[in-house]
Each structure stands twice: as structure tokens, then as C-alpha cells.
Amino acid sequence: MSLFFKLPVVSGDASLPVIPSEDVRRLDNLEDQSYDHWVFTRGVDSLMGRVNGRQLTDQGGSASYTDNHVTLINTAGNALLTDIIDDTPAPIDTFCAVVRFVSDIEFQMIFGNIGDDNGGSAYTDNTGAKIVTNYRGSTQGVMELSSSAPEVGKWYFVASARDFSDTNNMRRTALLGGESPVESVFSVAGEYSNSDTPIGLGNPRYTNVNLPASTLDFAEFIAFDHALTASELTAVYQRSQTRMSELGIAI
Template identity: 25%
Template sequence: MTAFTMLPITVNNDKLPVLDPDSYEPFGIIETNAVRHWILGRDTGLVDLKSQKSLVPYVNSPLLQSNHAVVGGDYSTSTEIKDDVNQTLIAVFSVTDKNSLTPLSSYETPNSVGKGILVGNSGELVTFVNKGNGANVVQGYSFSGEWVFAAISISPTHTIMSIPALSVDDTVVASSNGSSGYTINIGGRSGGGFDNLAPVAEAIIFDKALSSSEILKVYQRSKSRMADRGIVI
């Protein structure tokens, strides 16, 4: 019998591609730098991919569909994460024939402070920060397409509002982006003024203010994840 010895092999070839750590994720699923990441649907339920904790319904559990959850009003959930400075909120959602939706926000009542992503009374897409002093940082966009990826990145000095598929990348200077102390919800709160039902497929919370280029990378990964679930963003 002939014996074989396995020797280590070292490859040093500058023609081989070099992987950029920011360009991929383990298993292509989890945003590893996020503090919370939900992909919603019957197969995934309401469990956060990072902490394995489940979302907490306020009244009723969201209506789980094959590749998303229908949330809003009595079907809203708490993420148990407070809004804060140096934070990024991202949601993939669809607008139905209803307006006044809150896919991901800490918005509580029409006159309260808060941060988030919503669809306004006239069907416009809005990312906003209410600083608690009567001055809102608000931007509205015409909605185009069945599903949309929207992000709001908040730092002490500025807010980035990003909707890559619509080529929206706005930076607004803010003198005091404070924390409202409210909990971020998927679907808003019943009686909050923006509580119609909305389909939400993905929600992500980062505990830092992502740059425009970082948001674009998250969008590209989300686009791939959603395509695997039959959703085009």
C-alpha cells in the first residue's frame, strides 16, 4: 500500500480576484452589521435573524403571507428598539390602495416626535425626522412600482434619505437630530393617525448612520434577497 502525505498548498497569484468583505454576506441572508434584521413571511415568521427574538404584536399578530407580512393598526408590532441618533432604518414595502402607512417608524401620533418611513395622506413616500421642536425634516417622493426599498440614515448633524430605485439620495443638514425615546414599530401604532395596513417584506435597523454608498450596498443585497422571494425592488 502506498502512503500519501497531504501538504499545505499556498496560492500566490495576483490574477485571482480579491473578495471585498463589504460586497458579500455569510449565506447571503443576514446583514451582519445590523442590530435587527427581519425578512417577513410564512416561512420566516416574525423572528429577527440577528437576535432570534420575535417581534411583539401590540394587539394582533401581523398577517403572514408567502413572502411578506401585512402590518398596521391592530396588526402592528414593536421592535423593542428605541429610536436614536446615529441610526439607520430600512424597509422594503408595498403601497396598496390605501395611504397613511407606516412601514417602519417611531411615529406615535400626528403631532408627536419620531423618525421613520411612511406613506402620507396623498400617497407620497416620506422619510422624516421630527426633532421635537416643531421643525420636521420631511421629504416626499412619488411612488413608482409595486415594491420599494427606502432608507433613512440619521446622524447628529444630517439626515440621508435614500430610495435607490428612484435615484433618490438626499442629504439634509440638521442642527439637532435628537432621540424621541419612542419605540420603533413595524406597522405603526393603532390610533396613531397612520395605521392602514401595508405589506412589508423586510425591515432592518442599524445602530449607526450609514453613508449613501453603504445604503446602496445594502440595497443591492436586499434586491438579491427579495428576488429570491419573488419581489422586485
């Protein structure tokens, strides 16, 4: 095997050798400090994390795959579940996903494990006007990520970090790729209502009657067992742009 660097330049020198694309195997620019990183380019084999080998579980057995993404049904019970259990009112973690809304922008569940009374998730609101995060309990509620309504057919990088270890200093940081990070410190005593259920990509358990039975496409999913800062989230987004461009996806 030979290693080559790929530079963002084009040469008109016809004497230079040309390596056929089918003979090139790219070394992935993965998030090696993550809990794990899933890139959905290998069908069902994509459910194994590429950094630490952790397995996602197809909760409803309904996931479908293409060469650059997985498609999930928006209704409850159709998520890809991690082995991360939401078992503490003081979680410290970060989740990132590259998502496309296929046919609907209202009440689209991106990642998390929100239920009627506990848990938390990133999703679009019930009018489709914003992408938000929401963590149940006295945790300052809904945080808006987007300055405008998301669009059907467009890819988005969505990330949410939280550190609820200090109930008098509950920190939330979120990023929608291409926009400025949103940060919040909740300085009033509060507590998160954890669900004791797995966190997943898509919708593990939210059964709101207004939830449309539409689908979402996901190109990658990343979990961290620590809370990334605004600058760190931005750096992950920038690296994701490079990864996604190799798959023909613009975020």
C-alpha cells in the first residue's frame, strides 16, 4: 500500500500519473477523541463505530441504507440506539449529527431520548420554524439553534453539548453548522429529569400525536462523553464539512 496526500489544487501537466478513483482508499478524518463516531457508508456494517467499535442497535429494524446515509422513520421506536444510558440527572456529554429532512420539517426528531416527562433531544419544533434542543426538568427548557426555518432536502450539522454536573451552573452549548454557537448557563438551581433509557439517533420514545410519520436521512453521528466548548463544536463542524464533501454532501 502507498500513501499519498490529496491537495486542493488542479494541475494541467498531462505527464503526471493519474491514480484511478477506484484504487484510492481514503484515510478517514474521524473524531478520535469521541466516545464513538459512526459514518453511514457501509450499510448495516455502519452500525459499528469507527473509533471504538461500539455498536448502534436498530431499535425498530426499519433503517434503510444508501452509499452515503441511513434513513430512519421519525415515529417512536425507530432510532439507532447507543449503549449510553440516560441514568443521571447530572449528565456531561455531546452529540453531533449530519441530518437531512426528507419530506417534512415539523417535529423531526434528530437525536436524544426525550419523552413526555423526561429525557432530552434535538429536534425541529412543531411548526418547523426552528431547530431546538430541549431537556426535561428545570433546565431552562427549549434552546433555539437556528435563526431561520430549516429546509426540506438540505443537509445540516446539528450539535448539542451539556454539563449539568453543577445544579447551580447548568451549561448548554449548541451549534447549527454555518451559524454562531448558542450558549447558556442556567444559574438558578435546577435539575434535569433523566429517563434511564438509551440515547439514540432519531426518535427512541417520543409519542406525541402530532409527530409526522416522515423520514430523516443521517450521514454521520458522533458521541462524546464530555461537554465540548463552542470552539470545539465549531472545529468538529469544520472537520465534518471535509468528511461530508468526500461523500458529495454539503453542510
